[in-house]
Every structure is written in C-alpha cells, then in structure tokens.
Amino acid sequence: MDGLLQLLINGISIGATYALFALGYTLVFSVLGVINFAHGAVFTCGAYFTYLLLGGAVGSNGMLAGMHFPLALPLLVALPLAGIGAAAMGLLVEAVAFKPLRRRGAEPLLYLITSLGAGVILVNLIQLLMGAEAYALPGNLLGRWPAVLALGHGVQIRTVQLLLLIVAGIAMLILSLWLNRSSYGKALQAVAEDGTTARLLGINSGAIIQLAFAIASFLAGISGGLVALSVNIGGPYFGIGYGLKGLGVLVLGGLGSAPGAVLGGLIIGIAEALVPAKLSAYKDAVAFAFLFLMLILRPQGLLGKPPMEKV
Template sequence: MADFLQTVLNGLSLGSVYALFALGYTLVFSILGMINFAHGPVFALGAYLTYGLLGSRFGFNGILANAQLPFSLPFPLAVILSGVLCGLVGLGIEWGAFRPLRKAGSEPLLGVVSSLGVAVILVNLIQYLVGAEVYTLPSGIYGQIPAAINFGSTTSPLLIRTSQLVIFIVSVLLLITLTLWISGTRMGKAMQAVAEDEITAKLLGINPDWFISLTFFISSFLAAVAGSLVAASVSITGPQFGLSFGLKGLAVIVLGGLGSIPGTMLAGIFLGLVESFVPSELSGFRDAVGFSLLFLVLILRPQGLMGRKLVEKV
C-alpha cells in the first residue's frame, strides 16, 4: 500500500509540472491559435537564471565560465525573479517573432516557423553563455526543512521528497490562481474576449495587442517557474533541458483539448500518473507509453478529454 501511495504522489508531482508547463502553451494557443515552440527553451532559461540568482558559480565552458553574482537570493525570490525575467523574454519573443507577422496578416504557420527559429537561437545562446555541463542547484535551498518528510509511520514509512512536495503545492496554487483570475476578473474576461474574437474585442474597447503581450509574459513566467522547480528536484541537464518537456507539453495540451485550461490541468496530472506507474524495468519506455496513450485518446476522442467538438457550418 505504501508503494502504491508513493507512486501516486510521484505521479502527482510530475503531472503538476507537466500541467504548469503546458498551461503556457494553452494560453498562447487560445489567443493566437498557434504553438509557441520557444516555450521549451524559456523553461530551460528559467532554470539557469534561478541557478545563477542563488549565487552559484557557472562551469568552465561558455563565455560565463567561472562567473558568479556578488549576491545570492533565497530560493523563492530567485524563482520569482527568474520568472519575471523570462516573462520579459516572452515579451521580446511576441514583439519580435509573432507581432510583425500578425500585423502583416501572414499565415499562422509562419508564426510557428518563426517560434522554431527563436527556440534554436535560445538553445544555442544558452550553450554559448554557460556551456553544456550538468548543473545541480545547491543543497539547503529549502532551509531547515529535511530532504524528505515521512507521512507514514516508523514501521510503514511513506517518504515524500521535499522537492516533490514543493513542486506539487506551488504548481497547484499557480494553476488555481490563474484559473480564478481568468474566470473571475475583468482582465481575465477581456483576455477571453480576445481569444474568442479579436476584432469584436477591439470594437468593445479592448486592446488585443496588450493582452496578447500579457499572455506571453504569463506563459513565459509559468515556464520559468516550472523549469526552476524541476531543476531543484533533479538537475539542469544542458541547454536542451526544456526540449523533452516541450514535447510532453504538446502531448498534454492535445490530450486535454487544445485551448482548454481545465483540460490541460487534467491531462498533465493524468499523464504524470500514467508514467509513474510504468515499472522501473521499463523506465526507458515511459515516453512511449505516454504518447501511445495520446494516440489512443485521439482515436477515441479527437477533440481531447475536455476539448469542444468542432461543428461544421453548412
């Protein structure tokens, strides 16, 4: 029983990160109807920024070899500041890669190709600055909290890693906060209006460009927070750190239903649980299991778990 609960908790922790990361994809898709492939590299950039803001020294490769900030921030502040900085990067991506094409009335596919170009640039820029080494966040970032907490008994321990618990709590709080903000505030409703019909929103006095920029900022902020939490739990494996999560994020938004925030949350948790129950002997096939599940769901329900079925107008 303890092993089962441990697996469930592992799946909830992993799935909450998938949902948090994929939510950034969903926000941009709901507004522009296209995928921002630069989202994965922003995820990695957030992890690197948090590492540097903690006062850690970078390695021996890259232009920032042996570089270290003269100060160090507590982990929560480092994550928040990293998220804000990546949010500004997201604004730059929208202004430089998406807005000119949108203003020119280009096909949506060109925006996707443009975001792929930005993704390649960001990955190579990260490698140029800090190299391709593996970086591990310093120990003790959670203060006096032990590395693992026992929620069971001495005879039947149920150890939960602190990093997993933090990932789950922070991810759920951010997901709930964003959902309530979108559904219960004037700005959130204005964002929904832009997503529904940009021209009508403009006629109602809403500035679509402002809300599109805000969407990119929030999306990149969420990616950076997710990247920082994952880096604290495992490590930063290199500039391509965010690419695998980028693929999982795409699977999550398709599985949940394109543009559906509740669907993204449900699909992220679901995929995390499924992967956690794959036996350790088959750990190398976890990605295959996840994507096989995606194919099965799309065959049975092409619009995803909570997506709306498209109605063809005659």
C-alpha cells in the same frame, strides 16, 4: 496498496509541474490559435535563471565562465524572479517571432516555423553563454527541512516534491482566480473567444496577446526552476523534451482548455510514475502514446470543444 499510493504521490507531484508548463501553451493557443514552439526554450531559461539567482557559477565552457550572481537569494525569492526573467524572454519572442507576422495576417504555419526558430536561437544562446555542461542546484536550499517526509505505512514524499505541489498549486489557483475575476482576465477570455468582436468592444487585443505571452512564459520559468530543483539541469537542451511532453499534455487535455491542461498533466504524470522501474528509460514514450491515441480517438482532447461543422 502503500506502493500504489507512493507511485500516485510521485506522479501527482511531477504531473502538477507538467500542468503548470502546459497552461502556458494553453494561454498562447487560446489567443492566437497557434502553438508556441519556443515555450520549451523559455522553460530552459527559467531553469538557468533559477540556478544563477541561487548563487550558482557558470562553468568553464561558456563565454561567462566563472561568473555568478553576486547574491545567493533564497529559493522562494529566486523562483518568482526567474519567472519574471522568463516572462521577459517570452515577450521578446512575441515581439520578434509573432508580432510582425500578426500585423501582416500571416498563415498559422509561419508562426510555428518562426517560434521554432526563436526557440533554437535561445537554446544556442544559452549554450554560448553557459556552456553545454550540466548544472546541479545547491543541495541545502530547504534549510532545516528534512529531505524526506514520512507519511506513515512506508509512504514518503520528498520535500522537493511537496514544494513542487505547493508552488504549482498556488500558481494555478492564482491564474484561475485572475482569469475569472479580473478585468484583464475576462478581456483575455474575450480575445480567445473572438478576437474581432473583442476589438470592436474596445479591447486592445495586441496588448492582451502580449500579456498572455508574459504570463505563459512566467509559468514556464517557474516550472523550469521547479524541475531543475528536482532533477538538475541537463544542459541547454534540457527543456526541449519537456516542451514536447507539454504538447502531449495540451492535446490530451484539449487545445485551449485550462482545466484540460491541469487534468492532462496529472494523468501523464501519474501514468509515468506507474511505468515499472525496469522500463523507466521509456517513460517519455508515455506522453506521446497518449498524444497518439487521443488524436485518433478524440481529437478535441478530454475537455476540449469539438470542431464546428461547416454547412
């Protein structure tokens, strides 16, 4: 029983990060009806921003070799700043890859292609500037806090895991309150429900779409920094695997459903934690197994709305 509890703690901590990441996918899909394939690259930007803001130096292979941020900021300051930097990247992607197509009323497939191209460009730009090497965040970020906290009966939680849970939980709570209680949050929901009607009611749908991109990218940046804190940065393509896994979370929970993204992230996180250690190399297959099964058995996802039947 204690072993199962330990696995659940591990799964929930990483699942919360998946949920935070997938919420960004959900926001953009809600207002545009398309998936932003550059989201994984923005996640990578957030991880690198966090590393640099913590005082990390660029390695020897990038154009910025040897450079580093002049101040080593505290982690709880670096994370939101990295999220803001990622939000700027997201707005850039929206302006370059989405806005011109939106003005021309382009087909959804073109959005997918341009967002994929924007993501590849971002990743290659990171590689050009930072090099292809892996980066490890400083190990003393949590100060005097112990690396592992004992919960009793042999059950432990890493301090990093606890931080992941707390930050992801706070971010999701703030987003939920903002969506349901603020005028901008309700405007975003109105655009997601029916963009044409929202415009007739005087809502600036273009500004709301930009806001959705900014918030989605901020969440991606925060989750990128948290994952980098836990497992380090494996290189410029670090976020691609998480981006694909986020798609599995999105489909499992239900396209356009914020609660579904949270539920899907927790389910996939726990499912990965339950994979036996000798099969750990196949953990990534879990997300895509859920994706495959959900597309066959329940295409709308766990909390998604069934498609409207045409008459």
